[in-house]
Amino acid sequence: MRALARLIKLLWRGLCFIRDLVMNVFFILFVMLCFTLVGIFLQSSSSTPTIKExxxxxxxxxxxxxxxxxxxxxxxxxxxxxxxxxxxxxxxxxxxxxxxxxxxxxxxxxxxxxxxxxxxxxxxxxxxxxxxxxxxxxxxxxxxxxxxxxxxxxxxxxxxxxxxxxxxxxxxxxGLTQNSLYFKSLIDKLEITPHIFRVGTYKSAVEPFLRNDMSAEAKANNRLWVDQMWHNYLTLVAKNRGIEQSAVxxxxxxxxxxxxxxxxxxxxxxxxxxxxxxxxxxxxxxxxxxxxxxxxxxxxxxxxxxxxxxxxTLPDRNSDPTADKIAVVNVEGEIIDGISTDGSAGGDSIAALLENAMRDRLVKAVILRINSPGGSMVASEVIRQKLVELRQQGIPVVVSMGGLAASGGYWIATESDHIVANPNTLTGSIGVFSAFFTLENTLNHWGINSDGVSTGPLAEQNLAQNLSPELSQYFQLGVEHGYDKFLQIVADSRKLTKTQVDEIAQGRIWLGQDALKNKLVDELGDFDRAIDAALTLVNERRSEGSAEIDSLPLQWFVDEQPDLINRFLNRSQSKIQSAVLSLFGIKAQQLKPIKSQLGLLKHFNDPKGQYIYCLDCGINY
Missing domain, CATH: 3.90.226.10 (2-enoyl-CoA Hydratase; Chain A, domain 1)
Structure with a gap:
């Protein structure tokens, strides 16, 4: 009887502990939410600062x-x-x-x-x-x-x-450096079985799972654009300072x-x-x-x-002008399926912004600003299809490439009337891959086995079993079809043959200046040049006899994320990470390439398991 009483008492204490833990977690979240609301209130209620002479x-x-x-x-x-x-x-x-x-x-x-x-x-x-x-x-x-x-x-x-x-x-x-992490030895030690399907001689995004070093093809391609970018850096600095490059x-x-x-x-x-x-x-x-x-x-x-x-003191650039305007939509970070998160661009979220721009009768052109290494093929295609609708409605689309518009970033760039890239933009990386991992050897090592029945080999995909030959062939066929689709949309948009595109594709990375030579972009310039290009297209499509338009205000179409808690958690997580890194003297920009590689699997949420992603596009400045 005493043993039963002690057991009940122990269980009661456990329940009380869990109750207190849950209540404390909710209390902390409530306090953090209050801080956020106070911060937003302070920002909205604070008086406009005075500009001093x-x-x-x-x-x-x-x-x-x-x-x-x-x-x-x-x-x-x-x-x-x-x-x-x-x-x-x-x-x-x-x-x-x-x-x-x-x-x-x-x-x-x-x-x-x-x-x-x-x-x-x-x-x-x-x-x-x-x-x-x-x-x-x-x-x-x-x-x-x-x-x-x-x-x-x-x-x-x-x-x-x-x-x-x-x-x-x-x-x-x-100088500049481009490094990648390689996990083959770790995968071998954990007895994980990687299943990689790819197309493209230079499509090195999956090399970290297959090798312990960079392939000769990937190294040659990376060496080319890293050296060119470094030459551009030295030339620019020497010109600005009025000194020789050797002094820089x-x-x-x-x-x-x-x-x-x-x-x-x-x-x-x-x-x-x-x-x-x-x-x-x-x-x-x-x-x-x-x-x-x-x-x-x-x-x-x-x-x-x-x-x-x-x-x-400046007017809010996201305000809704009452006059005709140019809509600006940013695609920044990895392209993922679904809704955008902090640092990633969700295909559905970007498509919704483009839909808003299309429904706004005052929008006369759209500038798609891309700063992305790509990601999910399905999500990229969702964005591209919405751009098709925009152009079918007679709204011109101009792409402004930032530092990076590769793989999926280039996939969506193809559906445009004009592409403007910086000479140092990293673009191209036209290739497709799929990646799956199974744990049958790892489980067997610990005495765990998997067995059962299925209606056929195509239904047997799970983490505890190796892929059947039929499933492997299915995924490889899908990747090859995806690559062929990639070649076709580039060929159609750039007025090239598929053979010509294939010669400059194969996953190869290009700087903007070389992308221009290979007809992957239309001209070199910055965001202001993209505005000029959009105005030119608007004037070309204006009705006969109407006055030429000299300028149009810009309106940024942004994802407001109405869920306050998720919005708060996304932004606070990023800033807390920055604060922690700063305590150890680590800069967020220095860690960005490594985070991209370590977090690669986190963003693998494509429904078909196919990706157009440039992992080698990370560089330390």
């Missing part, structure tokens, strides 16, 4: 992306605790602020504070750089400041009139020899090579900028307006 301080404390970040719990927390947590910064917001500041009489110049800037792809940096060049054309100076400069930071800094570096700082311009990045032997002659003083080396204009501590920099822009109210620093404050 002086400098515009572009303090880019984070990393560049196309999409504008949504508010989250950490945004509210930052109002009370100003920690340097890397933030996602919209490239278009930065350019918008610079363009408005260029014609603002209160803004006398720009201070480009790059101390906490984690970078972005080269096309995004060039797009901002072009806006900085136009700003300087208004006879307004630009000063870049940082304790040290990474390659991404320095590319942006090179557009400044003067570059200042702190004592003991350096300029790290060492000499051979390793020359660099070490010159550095040794200076007793390892990398700061003095940067100054002697013309990479920076002056070496100053923070106090000297502040005094110099105060002489140029004036002192603030308490004379503790120079007079400036923060980037975020200036952005808050």
């Amino acid at each position: 002086g400098a515009l301080l572009l303090n880019l404390d984070g990393y560049l992306a196309d999409n504008r970040p949504e508010s989250s719990l950490l945004d509210a927390v930052r109002e009370f605790d100003q920690r340097q947590i890397p933030q996602q910064i919209s490239t278009f917001d930065v350019v918008d602020v610079i363009q408005h500041a260029a014609v603002d009489d209160k803004i006398k110049g720009i201070v480009l504070d790059l101390n906490y800037f984690e970078g972005g792809d080269i096309p995004s940096l060039q797009f901002i750089g072009q806006a900085l060049t136009e700003f300087k054309a208004q006879n307004k100076p630009i000063y870049a400041i940082s304790s040290r400069y990474s390659q991404a930071q320095y590319l942006l800094a090179s557009y400044a009139d003067e570059i200042y570096i702190n004592q003991l700082g350096d300029v790290s311009i060492f 990045s000499p051979t390793p032997q020359t660099f070490l020899q010159q550095l040794k002659a200076l007793n390892g003083d990398s700061t003095e080396y940067a100054k002697q090579r013309g990479l920076v204009n002056a070496v100053m501590n923070n106090g000297n920099i502040s005094h110099k900028l105060s002489d140029i822009f004036g002192f603030n109210s308490d004379r503790s620093d120079y007079q400036y307006t923060l980037f975020s404050d200036y952005l808050a």
Whole structure:
């Protein structure tokens, strides 16, 4: 009887523990939700900042992306605790602020504070750089400041009139690298059986599951575009600084020899090579900028307006204009089946945005901004089919490629009237693969076996059994059909034969400048050039006798994600990750290629198991 009482008592304590645990979890979620609502309320109710006469301080404390970040719990927390947590910064917001500041009489110049800037792809940096060049054309100076400069930071800094570096700082311009992780040995140790089906000599997205190193074909292709991109980087920096390329990045032997002659003083080396204009501590920099822009109210620093404050004074780019307009839809991140998540573009979500644009009678053209390595074939096709409907309704579509528009990103780009790419855009990667994994050997090792009956070999797909020859043939036929479909849509859209497309396909990656030579894109340029192309198409289709249109306002069609909790969790998870990484001195941009590889299987949700994805498109700047 006592034993039964003790058992009941133990069970009761267990139930109480589970109850308390569940209640505490819900309480924590409730508190976090309240913080989010308070943050959103503070943002909506805060007064418009005042633009001060002086400098515009572009303090880019984070990393560049196309999409504008949504508010989250950490945004509210930052109002009370100003920690340097890397933030996602919209490239278009930065350019918008610079363009408005260029014609603002209160803004006398720009201070480009790059101390906490984690970078972005080269096309995004060039797009901002072009806006900085136009700003300087208004006879307004630009000063870049940082304790040290990474390659991404320095590319942006090179557009400044003067570059200042702190004592003991350096300029790290060492080159580009492209690396992949390979899991074959791990798969062998775990006795997992990979089943890979692919088409394309250079389709290396599945190599990590089949090899322990990069194939000769993939290495040759990657070497080609990495070297070309690095040459473009050096050419651009040398031009901006008015120095020789050899001064930007000499051979390793020359660099070490010159550095040794200076007793390892990398700061003095940067100054002697013309990479920076002056070496100053923070106090000297502040005094110099105060002489140029004036002192603030308490004379503790120079007079400036923060980037975020200036952005808050501008009209919301997502507002709904009452006049005719050009719709902009961003496809950023992996293309997945279903609804978009943070960092991924859902096929259904993007199609819904395109549907909204198509139903808006004021939309005269659509710019599809692509910054994606591809992903699900079904999701990519859902987007492409919606673009077909748009064009059938007489709405021209212009594709603006960002840093990356490969595989599935190129699949959707084909359904357009005009494609604009940056010379350093990574595109192409025309190939298809399927990947499945079975655990029959792993289970057998632990004494677990699988057996049963089925109506045929095609019905026997499960994790505990090897694929039958019939199933393997089925998947390979599907991949080959998918590749043939890919070739056909490219051939039809680019006015090439399938044989011509196949010669430049096979999964090969191209830089934008070579994609133009191979007729995969129509011209080289940035987002502004895509706007011009859209206006040209609108004018070509205007009714006879109507006036030519000089300009049209842009409206971004964005996924609002009405589910507040999911929206909060998506954004907060990303920012919490950034905060944790920053504690260990790891930059989110540096980890991005590795996360892409480790998280590859996470995004494998295509209903047919077929993928058009470029894994080798990740690069460390």
